[in-house]
Amino acid sequence: MQPNNHLASRKFSLWIWGPVAGVFGLAASVAVGAQSAASPGDVTFTKDIAPILQRHCQTCHRPDSLAPMSLLTYDEVRPYARSIKARTALRTQRGAMPPWFIEKDIGIQQYKDDPSLSEEELAAIAKWADGGAPRGNPADMPPPLNFQSGDQWKLGQPDLIVSSPDVTVKAMSADQWVSLGTVATGLTEDRYVRSVEVREINDIPKTVDSKTIGGRFVFHHMNYSSSTDPSGRIDETSTHWPLPEVGRNGDVFPQEAGKLLAARSVLVLEQAHIHANGRDTKAHLEFAFKFHPKGYKPGVKWVSVSGLGKGADLDVKPLMANQELHAYAVLQQHTKVVTFEPHLHAAGTRMCLEAIFGTDIQTLSCAAYDHNWVRTYAYTDDAMPLLPKGTILHIIGVLDTSPANRNIVDGRNWSGGGRRSVSNMFHDTLGTYIELNEEQFEREMAERVKELKLTKNDYVIGCPLCMGVSLPEVASTAGR
16 A cells, blocks of 8 residues: 555545434435336345345344334335435445445555445445345345344443433523533442443433434533542543543443543543433433453553644634644654544534654545544554654544535534534544553564564555564564
C-alpha cells in the first residue's frame, strides 16, 4: 500500500436522506411491484438475501429492538426492497445502512466488529431488488437467529449491572445537563474490566415509530467515572469510562489493558445530557461490566491525548459546504491507538485522523459523520497504530451548513462551539490510547513486522518506524 496524500485536499459530496433511526428511511410505497418468479441463477431472498440480513441487519431490525420495522421474514422485507437497495448503496456516506462510516479507499481498513457489507453483498441486494425481489425456494431459507430478548446485551451477559436513578422528562422541555449523583457498585474487591456497555431503559413502547434514533431515548450521553470516595470526588486514582452516546456501540478493551473498577467504589454520574423526545418519558441507564478473571493484572497504562480538538472558539459560517476545521496534538510518549471516535455535531459530515512523524504523513482513518449515529471504531489488534513519541496527531473535520445537510435546523444561522446539537463540537478526544515504554514499543513493532510478514520494501500504515526494525532483530525480539 502506498502512502496517502494529505487529507485536507480530499473532499466529497454527501447524498443526504435526512435524519435516520436505524431504519430504511424511504417509504414502503417505493416497494417493488408484483413478485416475479425466480429463475435459475436469480438472486433470491431465501438463498442470498436472508443470510445478508442475518449478518448485518437483524440485530436492530426485529421486534422489540431499535428499528421500527422487522426484517426477519420475506413478507416483512419485500415491501422495503428498493429502500434497502438505496440505503445500502450509500455505503459509507451518512444515512447508509448499516450505520458504519469508515471510508474504504483510504487509511487502515482493519476494524473489530465491522458490520459493513461487502461489494458482493451490495451487488446481490441491488440485483434482487431490480429483479422483482423473488422469494426463492423455501428450503434454501437459513435457520432463524435465536434472539433471546429484544433487550439483550450486545457484548454478552455482564458480570455486574449498575443502574442510575430514574429521570422523568416532559414531552416538550429544554435540554438539561445534570449530575445524577453517585451509585454504589457493591464490589468488595478490585476487579479489572474487559468490556463495558451502557443502555437506556425507558417506558417508550417498542412499537412506536420515530424519525431518529434519538427520538427513542432521552439520554443523549453521559460522562461518568468511578471513585473510591463515597462523595464522588474525582482524583488521579479514579477511573474514567468511555462516554455512552445515542447509537454508540459498547467498548471491549485490549487484553492487556483492562480498566480498574475498585472495591467499594461508586459510579460518579458526573453529567447527563437529557433531551425531550415529544413524549413524557421515564428512563434510567444501566451500566454493564464484564470482568477479567480474578488475579488478572494489566500490562500497560491508558493515556489521554489533550488538545486534539476545539471548543468554544469555533466559527461555523452559514450556508457553506466543505468548511474545514483542523487541530493538532503532539504525543508525549510512545502510543498505541486503540480506537478512533470522531465527534462533531449536526453540521459535521466527515473527520480524518492523520499521524505526522518527520516527513512521513499517514492518514490513519477517515469516516463520514452522522450525528444520529455516534460510532467508535476499534482497530484490530494487528492494525492499532504504533506511534513514536513526538508524533503529531492531526484531525480534519468537515462541516456543511448548506441546504444539502438535512441534519441542521437552519443553515442561515451562524454558529459557534457549544454543548447543544445546534451548536458545534470538533474533537477526537473520545478516541482511546495506550502508553508504551521503550521496551514495550520496540516489542510491539517487532511483533507487528513478524505477524504481517513485512519486508524492507513494504509500507505499513500506522507504524512509521516498523521498517526501521531490522529483520534479524525481529526473530529474537518478537514473543519475548
